[in-house]
Amino acid sequence: MKNVAIIMGGYSSEYKISLTSGNVVYQNLNPSKYKGYRVHILKDKWVYVADDASEYPIDKSDFSVTVKGSKVIFDVVFNAIHGTPGEDGLLQAYFELLQLPQTSCDYYQAAxxxxxxxxxxxxxxxxxxTATSHYLNLGDDIPVDTILEKVGLPCFVKPNKSGSSFGITKVHAKTDFLPAIETAFKEDNEVIIESFLxxxxxxxxxxxxxxxxxxxxxxxxxxxxxxxxxxxxxxxxxxxxxxxxxxxxxxxxxxxxxxxxxxxxxxxxxxxxxxxxxxxxxxxxxxxxVPGLTNESILPQQAREAGISLAELFENAIEEVVQ
Missing domain, CATH: 3.30.470.20 (ATP-grasp fold, B domain)
Incomplete structure (x- = not known):
């Protein structure tokens, strides 16, 4: 029986979606092979959340948890965090330092x-x-006419590093361009402007x-x-x-x-x-x-079409990384 820490939550606008994904993983793990632990990684706390909703703090020195006087060591981490710190490489690097296998890509690929x-x-x-694009960093001059000449209208203005379409605007008119950039900068300090395909x-x-x-x-x-x-x-x-x-x-x-x-x-x-x-x-x-893993999410839909159940999909992710 392997102890699986299912990490969920995160520090971004996507944390609620991640909690849903993580719970779907928890519900679909094969109980004869794995003991799942729901671990909420949030800005203000890292905790194991038991079925009765009681919380136990995670020891960040070795990513373990003590439950009712007994220390639990995890064999593997199942990563269900969309956005930072689960999808941008921060946790991947941390787990690599701890030599703890985790189900997503390595830290460089994530970043x-x-x-x-x-x-x-x-x-x-x-x-x-790819689409024709123009990049902006917070504080850069914004030569509106030059950019729009390059990418055309309509165009998309996106935060460079965010998910679930937060902060994205489809711009149809020049007057909407600067407000769209402001919206994107609320999510990230880098913006990508792309031609409409x-x-x-x-x-x-x-x-x-x-x-x-x-x-x-x-x-x-x-x-x-x-x-x-x-x-x-x-x-x-x-x-x-x-x-x-x-x-x-x-x-x-x-x-x-x-x-x-x-x-x-x-x-x-x-x-x-x-x-x-x-x-x-x-x-x-x-x-x-770290794509959505809820029952309605696209990747699970695709797996079902390929004849792979959620239980098989999640078990495979674990077995790929646990020797």
Missing amino acids: LTFNKRDTLSVLKPYGIK DGIEVSVGVISYKGETKVLPITEIVSENDFFDYEAKYLGKSQEITPARLSKEVQEKVEAVAKKAYEVLKMKGFSRSEFILVNGEPHMLEMNT
């Missing part, structure tokens, strides 16, 4: 992929297409499965809103069609690009990459390394 513009810059030389949006899960890189069935995103924003993602304002309605040729092209990105970046564990298909050509937007 890199959490930074949208750096990820795309690294992948570009490998022939992976007119095409089909798809989401592609790529995971390590039984020692191999596995591309899961592709999901097509049809948003009722102007783009795949928070409402569309979590409040039912979108259709997520798995498998996507693509020709075999386009499907194979998307799968090849998604797999290439995963392998070029030396990824491990779960990943979910977003693409826009423009005339059948995949243009990459970003890669998430």
